[in-house]
Amino acid sequence: MKTDRLEEIRRDLGLNKAQMAELMGIEASYYSNILKGEGKGNLRLEHLERLLNDANVNPLWIMTGEGEKYLLDQLGLVVSVYLRVIVRFPTIDLVNLLGLNDVAATLSK
Numbered sequence: 001m002k003t004d005r006l007e008e009i010r011r012d013l014g015l016n017k018a019q020m021a022e023l024m025g026i027e028a029s030y031y032s033n034i035l036k037g038e039g040k041g042n043l044r045l046e047h048l049e050r051l052l053n054d055a056n057v058n059p060l061w062i063m064t065g066e067g068e069k070y071l072l073d074q075l076g077l078v079v080s081v082y083l084r085v086i087v088r089f090p091t092i093d094l095v096n097l098l099g100l101n102d103v104a105a106t107l108s109k
Contacts, residue, residue: 002043003035003061010070013055025050 010020021031024047033041043062052071054055060067 002062003037005065005069006043007035009051009055009057009062012069023050023054 001079010017012024013020015023016033017035017062018028021028024031025027026047030041034043034047048057048062051062052059056071058069059065059070061104
C-alpha cells in the first residue's frame with residue numbers, strides 16, 4: 001500500500017510526521033489524511049515530485065512498490081539525501097539515526 005511506503009521513507013529519513021509533511025510541501029494534517037486514505041488528503045504528483053527532488057525517492061516505488069526505493073546507489077543516497085535532510089531539519093541526530101554511536105564514541109576518545 002502506498003501509505004505504508006510513504007511511512008517507510010519517513011522512517012528511513014528519521015523524520016517525524018510533521019517533518020515528512022514539510023518535506024512534501026504540505027500541512028501535517030494533510031499528510032495524516034493521506035495516511036488515513038481520507039478524501040481530504042490525496043497524494044498528488046507535486047508531492048511525489050518533492051520527494052524525488054528532495055530525497056531521491058522513486059515515485060514508481062511509492063505508487064506501485066516496483067523498482068528501487070531510491071534513485072541513487074547507497075553511497076549517493078547517504079551523501080545526497082541525508083545532507084539535504086540535515087540542512088532542512090538540523091535537530092536530527094544523524095549519528096544516532098545512522099547507527100554510528102560506536103564510531104562517534106571511539107573518535108571522541
